[in-house]
Amino acid sequence: MNPRTKRFISVLATLVVVLGLVVTAGGQAQAQAKKFKIILVAHGAGGNPFWVVVMKGATDAAKIFGVDELWIGKDVKDTVAALPQSLDEAIAAKPDGLGITGVNPDGVREGLTTLSKNGVPIIIFNTDDPGANDPDKRLPYMFYIGTSEFISGQSNARAALKAAKDAGKKITGAVCPIQEVGHPALEARCAGYTDVMKAAGVTVDKITTDNDPSHIAGVETDYFKGHPNTNAINTLGPNPASGFYIYAKDAGKKPGDIFHTTHDTSPEIFDNIASGMTFQAVDQQPYYQGFGTVEWLWLNLNYKLVPGGNILTGPSYINKDNVARISELVKSGYR
Secondary structure, eight states, X not given: OOHXXXXXXXHHHHHHHHHHHXXXXXXXXXXXXXXXXXXXXXXXXXXXXXXXXXXXXXXXXXXXXXXXXXXXXXXXXXXXXXXXXXXXXXXXXXXXXXXXXXXXXXHXXXXXXXXXXXXXXXXXXXXXXXXXXXXXTOOSOSOEEEOOHHHHHHHHHHHHHHHHXXXXXXXXXXXXXXXXXXXXXXXXXXXXXHHHHHHTTOOEEEEEOOSOHHHHHHHHHHHHHHOTTOOEEEOOSHHHHHHHHHHHHHTTOOBTTBEEEEESOOHHHHHHHHHTSEEEEEEOOHHHHHHHHHXXXXXXXXXXXXXXXXXEOOOEEEOTTTHHXXXXXXXXXXX
């Protein structure tokens, strides 16, 4: 039995148990002496289409499990630096359970340690703790819910190389613009992409941008003018993808001129996959990152349940073969 099948069966078995609990969740919630308060702290909020889906998952789970759910995140330029302040706000609100993204471990260590000592269960979601495998650096949390970012980057590089080969072309240079330098998930995406490209003899440049599509387009215009042999790009989210599309339109680029891959989802990305401008998007299924964090905190608070390890929500892959179906789910807010 291959690992993917085994993992699917494991997750399916877990869901069967959870669904049995969900059936009685409404009655249990009414019977609780205290209505649990679950807070999710993230390096993003409703201004980013990616986070809107995570937030919907959390809100839907809160309704099912009968908890008070609060999202604390900031739409600011440096979302990583803002995370400790968001955690301080969460601590002041006295959560019964907490979910937090692992983008700034040193900045949130003290606050999470305090919560953990006070018996508050903690889940890291979306972006794993960089020190997860080091007992001396690991944050005090139960487990991680999210994707493998390094594997995601590797897959996008393979997809770009295959697309070039199928078109009878060769990738002669690649670039990975990063909108938040030091963000562990984004760095891992670039590292995975670079790993595969380097093995194929392709040099990958890493350039610094931000999350403003217009600014990104300007940076990429300057970059491609100075690097005319570069014909592949891996963008790291919906807004960076938008920036590339602005650049490509202004520069008169057609599908296949630049082998574009990206991460996460948006209607614009799907349109460009359908048109052939984008060859693959890696989906980390953000809806369950929000839903599952609330779900498992509820299970732990009520029954001290934990899974047998981290819960991987991805990577899953979107291309011309499945984009139509996935785009329907995006319109509903689930992908």
